[in-house]
Amino acid sequence: MELPADPPERLETVLAAVDALKAQDVAVEKYYPEYAAGKHEIVTDHEPGVRAADHHVLLRETVESVARDRGYRATFLPKPFDHSTNGCHVHLSLWDTAIAGRRPNENAFHDPDCDGLSDTARRFVAGVLDHAPALVALAAPTVNSYARLRPQIGAAAFVCWGRGNREALVRIPAPEPGDGGASTRLEFRAADNTANPYLALLGLLAAGKDGIERDLEPPEPVSADPGNLPAGERADRGIERLPRTLGQALDALEADSVLRAALGTDLFETYLEVKRSHWEAFTDSAVSWERDRLRTVY
Missing domain, CATH: 3.30.590.10 (Glutamine synthetase/guanido kinase, catalytic domain)
Known part of the structure; x- marks a missing residue:
């Protein structure tokens, strides 16, 4: 996912998204910033069958909503910019x-x-x-x-x-x-x-x-x-x-x-x-x- 490049505010946004996921019983195994500016990876824990797909949908919707509420925009587009991929x-x-x-x-x-x-x-x-x-x-x-x-x-x-x-x-x-x-x-x-x-x-x-x-x-x-x-x-x-x-x-x-x-x-x-x-x-x-x-x- 891609988020804005301001490090303090970006980190706060990501941590807010992680907290929102945990509040919905979506276990977050790890988070780390990726190689390109504004790029982040959130890894959710393994789940059986359909529940894994359910949690994937929740992750996308939650990250997008948290970013929007904070005046930002998150994109999951595979190649949104020339410098990175999702x-x-x-x-x-x-x-x-x-x-x-x-x-x-x-x-x-x-x-x-x-x-x-x-x-x-x-x-x-x-x-x-x-x-x-x-x-x-x-x-x-x-x-x-x-x-x-x-x-x-x-x-x-x-x-x-x-x-x-x-x-x-x-x-x-x-x-x-x-x-x-x-x-x-x-x-x-x-x-x-x-x-x-x-x-x-x-x-x-x-x-x-x-x-x-x-x-x-x-x-x-x-x-x-x-x-x-x-x-x-x-x-x-x-x-x-x-x-x-x-x-x-x-x-x-x-x-x-x-x-x-x-x-x-x-x-x-x-x-x-x-x-x-x-x-x-x-x-x-x-x-x-x-x-x-x-x-x-x-």
Whole structure:
């Protein structure tokens, strides 16, 4: 999120937003100023299922309201200015008490005998990568989103995964020491705050479930910035570029039968129709529409 650059007043505004979130039972795990002027990150605690999406909506509405009440404006636009971007990194783990041989409330993504990452987690990652071009139409659903999804600006641009790799689409963060694997998770880095969190999470779960059901295997993890790899090496390793525009992402979504089934035909087709109109309106008037229109919404 972007807030004004006056440090004392900016900090007071952020702390007021944190207090307002806590008053609504939205647990704030950490806050810290980001790399660009006026940019801040608030990390909320993990929550099960729909509650996580509920808290995301509360966060956006609360931050915007607190800033407005103090005479400021907060924006969650993915690329509001030339000097910075806003993302919404989704951290996800899978807890399934029905998995044979597992104790209740055990993280299905963790396996201490496989370098910490279970076969279930690997297949889930493979499913997310397989559906990645379509997924970004749900997780990065505005024309401005694709100004952010470019190489080497701290946001995902290539379809790959890696342990601790902040330029990979799917990152596996280092687990917290001594927690028995409870913090083993994946981070999907292409999402931004223009997304409907309910649809973005539904898409991620559907893609991961498909990977598990089809026993997909992910490619080798990428430890380097994929943007620094030679084009030939990326091709050899199957590291493809994410869609460069909303139009390309919508084409991928329209062709994805798994996400169509997850959303249901009516919602799927309505979503495509609305986002196609968004894309067509942008292509008719280009950059001035993108920033002027979206800044009034996000």
